[in-house]
Amino acid sequence: MSESRRLRAPDIAYLNDVYFGPGSVALVPELLASYGVSRPLLVTDENLAALGLPARLGLGAHALYAGTETNPGEASLRACVARYWDAGCDGIVAFGGGASLDLAKLAAMMTVHEPPLEQYAIAAGGGARIKAPPPPLVAVPTTAGSGSEVGRAALLRLESGRKLGFLSPLLLPRAAVCDPELTLSMPPRLTAATGMDAISHCVETFLSTRVNVVADAIALDGLGRGWRAIRGAVADGADLEAREQMMQCALMGGLAFQKSLGAVHSLSHPLGALGDARLHHGTLNALFLAPVLRFNYEACRPKLGVLARAIGLTSAVEVPDAFARLIEELGLPRRLRALGVPREALAALAPQAVEDHCTATNPRALGEREARQLYEEAW
Ligand SMILES: [Zn+2]
16 A cells, blocks of 8 residues: 555544552553563663662562663663563563653564664654554553653654654553552652643643544643642642642643644754753743743634633633743743753754644744744743
8 A cells, every 4th residue: 555545543542541540550460461461571760760669560570671761862772672672571561751651662662663763753754664563561650741651652862863753553552550649759840840741731732733622622621630730739749639630631631642732842852852861841841831822822812712711711811921920830940041951052953843743733833933933032
């Protein structure tokens, strides 16, 4: 079949099993057994491993890869896949934030696909090349942010210096186990940053130009939950009710972003590949929300009015400032310069933002000049 006649992806698809609620992490061994997995590879990061949190999974015989870094790169992916084969694994448990989940999803894919990785990227039209079913993967988020546990996409920093997206139904974890108790020990700054990622998913998918009214309803409800709970979760990390609401918000954002995202993510992704790549995805999204909403305002005013009501406001015009105030209240940085981004770097980022896979569904066209202006405004 030629590329052009290939059936496109369905507009609405909610496919993987989700187990949600305090204590649900205890289900992981049973789930693995039901998938016939006897020796899983646990993919996580050093911090969580040092805290001993993976013990909560109650795994029997398993192998460990704890090398996930912020904005993981290709070297980590290769090491993770090598660990999988060396240890004779037959399934994967992804345990951590979006970085560990995305790395594990791509590692599962690369156990059954030939390198190089880049040929499978959205930017290279690679979705159709992802064909072989990967080993079973159970995703267990320990932050309430990325929504990667229910998403068909994953991002990775490539050796070419770009942070690229990958998209295929085969990247979807077999099951997501969302236990809000796992997020209780998350420090306030990470709670705020990951929570703003979840909130930005709800905002951007709702405003995305693609038509999917099911996703719209989910995004609006998820946004309301996140908006009402994030201050409480940041102020008191032990507030399980707030943690649960934030995890719902993250899950709903992840379920909705099959509608694709917008310029907040387009601007954020190139910065996630910059320099030593320590810039946190959620922190960046938080900072771009207000400027992008002002930029998009005329192109999506009626929808912004609906969005306003979901967060207890009365009119569209109040929305951008409300997000600016929220990140200030949460103590998140409001300027790129506060994150140590050199102003000289901005010019090179703008064309990457335009080419990003999230740009096409932003409500207003984003060219290089506009991207540069938004970077300058946020600097
Ligand atoms: Zn995001």
